[in-house]
Amino acid sequence: MRRILVTSALPYANGPLHFGHILEAVQTDIWARAMRLSGHECRYVCADDTHGTPIMLKAQAEGITPEELIAGIEAEHRATYQDFLIDHAFFHSTHSDENRLCTETIFKALDAAGHITRRSIRQAYDETAQMFLPDRYVKGMCPKCDAQDQYGDSCEVCGATYSPSDLKNPLSVISGTPPVERESEHLFFHLAAFESMLKEWTRSGAIHESVANKLEEWFSGGLRDWDISRDAPYFGFEIPGHPGKYFYVWLDAPVGYMAASLALAKRDGLIFDDWWSADSTAELHHFIGKDILYFHTLFWPAVLQGAGYRRPTQVHAHGFLTVNGQKMSKSRGTFITGRRYLERLPPEPLRYYFAAKLGPGIDDMDLSLEDFVSRFNSDVVGKLVNIASRCAGFVARGGGHLAPKLPDPNLYDEFAAVAHRIASLYESRDFIAAIREIAALADRANQYIDAQKPWNLAKDPARVDDVLAVCTQGINLFRTLMTYLSPVLPAMAERAGKFLGHPILRWDDVQQPLLGSVLAPYEPLATRLDPKVVATLIEETPAAAPTPTAVTTPKAEAATPANTVAVVAPPSPDGKGEVTIDDFSKLDLRVGKVLECGLVDGSDKLLRLQIDLGNGDVRQIFSGIRESYSPEAMIGRHVVVIANLKPRKMRFGISQGMVLCASNDSPGVFLVSPDEGGAPGMTVT
């Protein structure tokens, strides 16, 4: 028996869980359940990640304390995970006594071992808000390509990376005032000292090969010191011996894994050191998204090693979730929260769909709603559940108990023989292959029943035993498949266990078929998904503007790209065809105010505009109106903009929308404007 501690990444406590979180939790949960079915002791812990500037500011904005904010969110996160059947041994919070203790212990150990250095850095400071500004809280003009409204760390238009002080005309996102430079002493973790250890560790099988390839980049660039402190005001843990300095959220976040297991150990009388001491024989597995790889494959193993703890056994990274082929996006309505899903549908179909598409690599996964429906309805309901459903009636009519022996033991053995293979596919995270094998076996089971035709046999009273035998075979085939799927569909497996009279607990149980035992009355184990309901997962009228989430989520998208507007209609004489009101409503037309306007070098047709679409949504849009309008004439004007036009990369930068104009074959273009009273952000309908 192996002792295993498994984690998934801590969700940030500034908003609800979305499908990306659910995907990761489902993957981790399936893996943990599969390990338990093999007889291993496997505990899955997680926690909310609660610290940092975004949470501090969000609480301020809502007029509550950060503690109140994270308490509310934690309750919501717990409930959502639970409703998706995520079986956490413990779900904790990084804002906890255990986490403070672990974080301080680690810091002191690192400091004592000489891994912490101190030096002054210059950083942007907002004198109005009286706080230092993280890079993403400073915006200005890109020093390289002059694109407007870029974050302080990199330019989304030309891709340049730089520091906030390089920006032209920088402004604080918080107060809107120009930041000043201030000096402050920070604490650094000396990562380079762990280079050889990390190189060895990354090639030791702890991470997938393609991930190790990615890490080469960090090594070849040279490992830099990691800044682990932040200045007050900051929501987090104050660093012992350094008043006014706080641990950077990314230092204490992974420590949350320890804190959760410490709380678990306290509650259940287990021993923390069994998992974490340097000589631990337990396994430690982290499931994460590929976006946070380096925190888990560089800093975290180094911090653990430096502080005298064990390193992770494996870090399992997965790709991102796209919806209908595109990045999840609030403006597209495809930013699906776990709660939104649960309000409409049961959890298991989604677990099944995720499992059916989760492989061991870091490829992104697409959630296609159409595929989701057909996959679950046909694989699970039409094929798997159908096996039990079509046999149960015959068994009930034959007395309600199974036959004393199997008519086709060889076929059964084929099914039972793959148990070990299925188990190892789960362990290697190749769920996609496991599901494929199971589905293929389900086909074989249906073929078997089809060939035996118990409904024909049942017409002959002399053959009642044959009918029962065939269905006993079918029920037992069903049982093996249900066992193989039980990590994915735990609630259905439990109901199936009740129907079978034997709970599903171990892979090995299937080595012994059920014979002669009594079946409970059959009740439908799963119902079909209604495509109409599934379609409502995507919001018809997406949230209009990215509200000031830029403040609460530093990584909020600057632009809000959207589907290309596809208008499908029969052709008509003018070449456009009829559209319905639904087609029209796909267009997000809004009034915008031109804030800035300039010529574009290298183009005699285009003007570069900065247009305010309300609610802080400022877009860069290129428009071919230079022949009719001068930049000066544009500034301050109100115009009508298609706000959800797919952003287009042009030689001069990205154009995030289109300004509406009237024109025909004769020269000149004419801007469309709202009447007096029209204001930025108003929608045009």
Add this chain to the structure above:
RNA sequence: GGCUAGGUAGCUCAGCCGGUUAGAGCACGGGAUUCAUAACCCCGGGGUCGCGGGUUCGAUUCCCGCCCUAGCCA
């Protein structure tokens, strides 16, 4: 811009180290059946394997360039 990964049937995806007619599920067309949640079973149509070069007797599979998508850049 650099790095990593991906671009295979209408859709979602498999295809190990290069080798004979490129696979599955769904969708579609035809047939069979009625035990089963209009489920299941059989047959079929459908792909210039992102584009362009190269290596090779032979490339979806290897190499180079380009285009597109996603993520990361402390």
